[in-house]
Amino acid sequence: MGEIPDLAESLVLVEEAYDAGASEVFVVKIEKYDHRMENSGTLVVRLPKTAKRRKKALEWCNEQNGYQGFDPEDDEGQEWVVVSLD
Numbered sequence: 001m002g003e004i005p006d007l008a009e010s011l012v013l014v015e016e017a018y019d020a021g022a023s024e025v026f027v028v029k030i031e032k033y034d035h036r037m038e039n040s041g042t043l044v045v046r047l048p049k050t051a052k053r054r055k056k057a058l059e060w061c062n063e064q065n066g067y068q069g070f071d072p073e074d075d076e077g078q079e080w081v082v083v084s085l086d
Contacts, residue, residue: 003086017045017083020060021053041086046079 017025024046061081062072
């Protein structure tokens with residue numbers, strides 16, 4: 001995913017999202033390349049409903065988006081957040 005070089009490291013990133021409290025993580029916009037290679041630079045993360053878990057999950061999403069130069073999102077009760085990895 002994104003600039004991550006292999007599947008194992010990509011899975012670590014997804015586990016980080018869950019460890020931060022994400023309820024669900026979807027990898028979307030998957031592109032296929034030669035030799036059965038696939039890549040995605042976009043995650044869609046479902047935020048939890050509880051305030052404490054929600055805050056931590058949104059912080060993780062904002063940190064990931066910050067690496068790409070995006071401003072952080074405020075918690076406005078949104079259910080989903082798009083995370084850009086490249």
